Amino acid sequence: MGIYEGTMGFKFSLGGAKMLPIIGGIIAIIALLLITNWAIGNYEPAALKIEFEKNPISVGEQTMVFVTVSNATKIDAQNVPLTLEVKEQTEFDIFPLNEKFNGVIGILSSETSRQVTFVINPVQQVLPGTYTLVAQTTINGKAYSSEVKLNVTAKP
Numbered sequence: 001m002g003i004y005e006g007t008m009g010f011k012f013s014l015g016g017a018k019m020l021p022i023i024g025g026i027i028a029i030i031a032l033l034l035i036t037n038w039a040i041g042n043y044e045p046a047a048l049k050i051e052f053e054k055n056p057i058s059v060g061e062q063t064m065v066f067v068t069v070s071n072a073t074k075i076d077a078q079n080v081p082l083t084l085e086v087k088e089q090t091e092f093d094i095f096p097l098n099e100k101f102n103g104v105i106g107i108l109s110s111e112t113s114r115q116v117t118f119v120i121n122p123v124q125q126v127l128p129g130t131y132t133l134v135a136q137t138t139i140n141g142k143a144y145s146s147e148v149k150l151n152v153t154a155k156p
Contacts, residue, residue, distance in 0.1 A: 086150075
């Protein structure tokens with residue numbers, strides 16, 4: 001009798017069809033745990049949030065934009081730059097409402113946020129359409145960017 005010709009008295013069986021639901025359940029639980037762990041590890045609150053006072057606006061009308069910068073890290077951030085620009089080269093003038101804001105937030109403590117209000121004013125008559133605003137900042141060496149659409153409609 002060869003080594004591969006018998007079971008030498010050992011019987012090993014998974015129970016066939018009875019064990020498939022149990023094995024499937026275990027695999028599903030492991031997959032769910034892995035996905036949950038990945039989602040929690042990769043969740044990062046938004047560093048930039050952009051909101052409009054009014055959107056859409058009419059041609060020649062100005063609006064305010066509120067940009068919130070959040071420091072979700074455990075370390076205070078120093079000299080946090082903040083810019084807001086129109087992606088397309090157009091005739092919009094963008095300036096901060098607070099004249100003391102010079103484009104840099106001096107200190108942004110850990111797990112806090114600051115809101116900067118910008119005024120968007122068309123310098124000349126802009127064409128009706130959709131324009132993309134881009135806010136950019138750097139917090140503790142990591143760059144963040146956020147885009148939002150401004151809709152400009154023709155005057156009624």
